[in-house]
Amino acid sequence: MVKIRKSFKNKKSIEKNILQVRNLFKSFGNLVAVNNLSMDINEGSITGLIGPNGAGKTTLFNLITGFLKPDSGYVYFRGDNITNLEPYQIARMGIGRTWQIIRIFSKMTVMENLMAASNLKKENAKEKGLELLDLFSLIDEKDNYAGELSIGQQKILSMARALMFDADLMLLDEIAAGVNPTEQDKILNMIHALCVNNGKTFLIIEHDMDVIMGHCDRVICINFGEKIGEGSCEEIKINKKVTEAYFGT
């Protein structure tokens, strides 16, 4: 495993909150997208964020990363209030994200995609980019346009792009959706490896329950913008409110 940034060696030793969301509220006109939502994300954990369509998962991501400003409430990253910062400032503090629809720079080469995300000197950035591409086995594609990659590779690239600026917290929006099973396994193994070896923290939105139950340490379920359940996978499975939201019974 190539060194990305070994800030933490062992995830079990860390029980600190990297992200704290407090009483977040956001409405679009009459529609309340996120309603008085609070949550804590432990450093070095993989947390799943689930909920029916339109529950407010992506809105929550947009609020955390600064693309939307909340009506009220706060977001703390490592204890710093990041609620009203610009998206680029939040990214530089160490929060990376991917989007539900793939938003890589398709008319730029794979390497340029990474170079754009770095704040290092050109040579160092190149070196780091090559390391990451090697890690993600995209090295043969480095001079091809990113738009020519397969869907799975594009999703991996969007993750690599966030690692390029040393994001410690990664918000992944349906990273494993629409990808063939082999590539899906590859992505999930990568997430585990980054989590264990490099102490990265993941918050992932996913609709595939197998992915959530098989890979997450904790699960948070929201519906109509409110948190309706939180706990380990087993706890969530037997949570009445959660099953109600999903199956209506």
Next chain:
Amino acid sequence: MRDLTILNSNKKQKIHHRSVWIYLSVIFIIGFPIVIPYIASVYIASVLFLLFICIGYAQGWNIMSGFTGYVNFGYSLFIGIAGYVSVILVIDLGVWWPIAWFLSGVSASIVAFVLGIIMLRLRGSYFAIGMLALLLGIQLLFTSKYLAPITRGGYGFPFIVPVSFNVMYYSAYLIALLSTFISYKIITSRFGAKLLAIREDEEAAGSIGINVTMNKIIAFVISAFFGGLVGSIHIAFQNYIEPHSAFNIHWTIVPIVMVLLGGPGTVWGPVIGALILTFVEEFLWSHFTQAYMMIYGFVMVVLVLLVPGGIIEWLKNRGKLPKIRTI
């Protein structure tokens, strides 16, 4: 084994020969314009002068609009302001001309910086229309009586620049080279990658830590500097300045058409576009004076239909050129 090594060494030799030819042709292309004023007629020299002016304009426009995708319809704004600044500095204040030209470029940059802070909040076509409105508004301001004590109002004034045509020719040539070099430097740097990222997807660019607004403003300032620098020489060549010609929208449209034809966001696209359009325009103008604008328009339509992404992209997609940024 031995055969293989022989093959390899032959190949090396071939590549070596080829690179020598490339170097020779580059030296020839760069060196050729230097001797033109001494061996060719004044007419040919003035056509080449116009070509260099156009390359400078097109490269300047491309640095902002080609790289970031923010189409600037108010480019002549910088030409006009720099023109006025340089003329007033040279004629009224007696500043040495190279310094005046440089300062006029700087003044255009300052204007771009201030305007950028306001205008670059607009996106897409709103920015384009906003810049167009600003151009027309400032043109009107310069014709009004409010600035008349400095700018002589709408009538403008003739002046004689204390420099020969050759000096202007070489200055324009130097700036054409410089702007192309700067464009090359930008596109190979991380700053260039950030500008392209903004063109591709501004929100995603923000999500990976790119300060979108600042990068756009820097590109805008560099773009305005070249627009202003070239504009001050261009206006010095005309020996007359008045708001209509200084802020002429013609010099917004010409660079745009050149860049779109050659290939926006590429280093050599603006050069190719300027080369083709300057000579086509000159040919049409001298041979079909009556119908020149009509044919020009027709040629433009045909070219845009045939090569929508610009000539450079067209060649790259057909494998005639390698798909690298430096071309």
